[in-house]
Amino acid sequence: MPAESSRTRSMIEKRDRILDVALDVLGENPDAGMGDIASAAGVVRRTIYGHFPSRLDLVRTLTERAVADMTAVLTEVNASAAEADAGWAEFVARVWPVTHRYRVLLALRRGEYSEAIHGLLGPVDDLLAGLVKRGQDSDVFAEHLPATILSQLAYNAVFAIADNSLSNGTLSARAATITSLLMLGVPEERALALAGDQP
Template identity: 25%
Template structure:
């Protein structure tokens, strides 16, 4: 009896798990060292170098996959941000990105590698567009600072979020709140205005 075509195409469970383990290991190691070796990644995943190459042709292919996975998560988050108040929208985006700290860290590390900087920028284009839209809306209604051009402010917000998330201990109970406040500060809110906003929207910094 022949094997049904659908079954032939379906990856074995252990193969799917191995690939997921490799991507998780690569995300973890590259977030700390953008030049982490294939051997180190394979060992961290509990696999041999040969097993890793069974899923990815070379290190570049693995890095491409890591970038793609992170970008999918970031862009999916950006798509959920629909708060009418630009201040809340920025705060929510920063808060949700905090949950993806490991992917933010790996994106930051990979972006330092000139071989992948353009790929990383292209993959994150949707989330960057969303930040720019939020900033423009905030400048138009006066809720965000207007002394800086919208494209520049959007980039400052992006860099602030990335810098804070990649440099703080994600296990800290205050870390998410500090990350959100940093983004709001660069966007033009005073610390008292940020405190008031977060008091009105406690869900933005609640631990999940």
Template identity: 30%
Template sequence: MPSSPVHNRRADARRSRAAILDAALRVLDARPDASLETIAGAAGVTRQTVYAHFPSRERLLLAVADRITEEVAAVMDAADPHTGPAADALLRLLDAAGRAARRHPALLRQISTLLVGPQADRDRHTPIADRISAVLRRGRQTGEFDDRLPLDWLVAVTIGLAHTAGEEQDTGRLSAPEAEHALRTSVLRVLGAATGEGALPGPGGHRAGEPRERPEE
């Protein structure tokens, strides 16, 4: 049965939108001040088509931010977060996410200047937060991570530390190995887990990363 004109138009619109986002990722990373007309040319569409999908540069950047989030989530899934000790899985997730984000440094700097509300910012981080939360929950269940602080708080702290490590590296205050070491050590200490240099003493004198004995009722 032949496709309807409406179905064809919708398919064309989806292809145009995807082409615009792909072009924006390429162009704005190389030329942060590139115009929407330049992006339209790189996407093989007219400027009017760009404006039909994204009425402003800000709307385009927000859509690009969502695309980058999708990329980061995909590489986090590919890091096999469901296997091995939770601490190792978490470090794999952070490493994968950091490498994916560093593919678009100029774009991320632009996106960071956009004024969005706290809820919109949380919503954008939800795919990343959900994946980190799942690993932290597993680590708490196995006793690898301290379970006395709220899970959502620990997820937010982990994401915040990852952002800080990236900023320190981007500004040159820390080298890439220094930023990676600082992030890994800080996150695992916050969680009460073992660091790469060996287990740290945790509350009550136990070795972090070892299962905790529950207090007797």
């Protein structure tokens, strides 16, 4: 029994390592193939296919992982009694450490896997729209666009800043927080205060 448990643990660790490497490889090149990922992970292609029968399965699993991470944060933020703009700032601060890793999903969402990824990201989209709608209802966020669209614009800005930060290191969570809050219609002084001393 212990041998079986050890083997299972080893398989899970290998699968998680492949997913971590896949995020990095696809982050550099969203068109990278399974062979590229296998090479970067130091395994043969057969090993990758043993865990993920197709590239779509791999991308779907990466998306599910991202959705789990982001919905956990958003559920906590939405459950708090904080104003919606403070909730948004908290969301950006907590998600920022992994934003650059998951930014590839935005690129893949526009490609051949758009339907699958769009469907899986639905819970994140709904929670973000709910947070923005709450802010609109309490006059914290602008109402010039529907919450579903406004939340996507601000959310995409965070990922665009993460992408730029990765390439030249000049932008930060503070920049992402302030920019996205301004896009949501928060006055600059309030946005600066909410960003606080974020790096």
